[in-house]
Amino acid sequence: MSRCELMNKISQIQFVCVELNLYINTHPDDTDAIKDFNSYSSRLNNLIEEYEQEYGPLLNFGISPIDTGSWVCSEWPFE
Amino acid sequence: MWIYEKKLMFPVNITRPDLKMAQALMAQYGGPDSELAAGLRYLTQRFTMPDDRCRATVNDIGTEEIAHWEMIGVMIKQCMRGASVEDLKNSGLLGSFVLHGRSVFPSDPNGVPFTTAYIQSTGDPVADLVEDMAAEQKARATYEHLMMLTDNEEILRPLRFLREREIVHYQRFGECLEIVQDLMCRD
Numbered sequence: 001m002s003r004c005e006l007m008n009k010i011s012q013i014q015f016v017c018v019e020l021n022l023y024i025n026t027h028p029d030d031t032d033a034i035k036d037f038n039s040y041s042s043r044l045n046n047l048i049e050e051y052e053q054e055y056g057p058l059l060n061f062g063i064s065p066i067d068t069g070s071w072v073c074s075e076w077p078f079e
Numbered sequence: 080m081w082i083y084e085k086k087l088m089f090p091v092n093i094t095r096p097d098l099k100m101a102q103a104l105m106a107q108y109g110g111p112d113s114e115l116a117a118g119l120r121y122l123t124q125r126f127t128m129p130d131d132r133c134r135a136t137v138n139d140i141g142t143e144e145i146a147h148w149e150m151i152g153v154m155i156k157q158c159m160r161g162a163s164v165e166d167l168k169n170s171g172l173l174g175s176f177v178l179h180g181r182s183v184f185p186s187d188p189n190g191v192p193f194t195t196a197y198i199q200s201t202g203d204p205v206a207d208l209v210e211d212m213a214a215e216q217k218a219r220a221t222y223e224h225l226m227m228l229t230d231n232e233e234i235l236r237p238l239r240f241l242r243e244r245e246i247v248h249y250q251r252f253g254e255c256l257e258i259v260q261d262l263m264c265r266d
Contacts (some may be wrong), residue, residue, distance in 0.1 A: 027254075
């Protein structure tokens with residue numbers, strides 16, 4: 001996947017996670033939603049790892065390893 | 080604690096300058112019903128929100144609003160990209176250019192700088208949640224006004240996404256209001 005395709009995929013899966021996260025906040029007993037959330041969350045983490053291997057760290061403050069690239073050198077979303 | 084993720088929540092790619100829209104978008108960047116106002120409002124209300132479900136909701140929606148605020152900032156910057164000083168001089172952004180250059184400063188389309196007087200946190204969960212629901216509707220209306228001003232798909236796509244988020248947030252705040260009212264009836 002190209003950088004752009006991979007980023008779009010991450011955004012799509014992350015959007016599902018944001019939606020489910022907000023829904024579960026007010027419906028904490030919905031086991032189906034929790035199952036979906038865990039499944040999408042695991043897909044999201046795999047995609048982020050794949051992205052970082054190729055294009056460098058996506059998250060700061062220790063969440064992403066920096067052996068895959070430098071935090072300061074990769075492009076900012078507001079560039 | 081917050082972690083920054085080096086990406087936008089939804090892709091923004093505006094390829095030609097549009098100073099009119101740059102100015103109009105300031106409504107959602109530093110206006111009374113802006114994403115900045117939304118984020119500050121909800122994150123401030125966290126400290127007095129009762130119930131775990133409602134605390135989580137204001138925390139997480141407040142966080143999402145900051146990501147929306149970033150998107151609007153990028154949209155404004157991209158709408159100004161490639162514009163000459165002459166273009167800025169002849170646009171509604173003349174005052175903004177004099178004061179802030181090409182920076183993306185939180186003020187409304189009329190140049191009125193952002194103020195926390197736009198937001199409220201009363202410490203009363205019913206008052207706060209009703210304010211939040213109204214804020215989401217006001218932001219939805221503002222997005223609809225913005226969408227009437229352009230037929231550029233590059234601008235419309237992120238605006239549609241952001242408008243839709245207001246509706247979802249309104250729904251979640253409505254559920255929080257029910258939760259809080261149930262709690263109060265029980266006490």
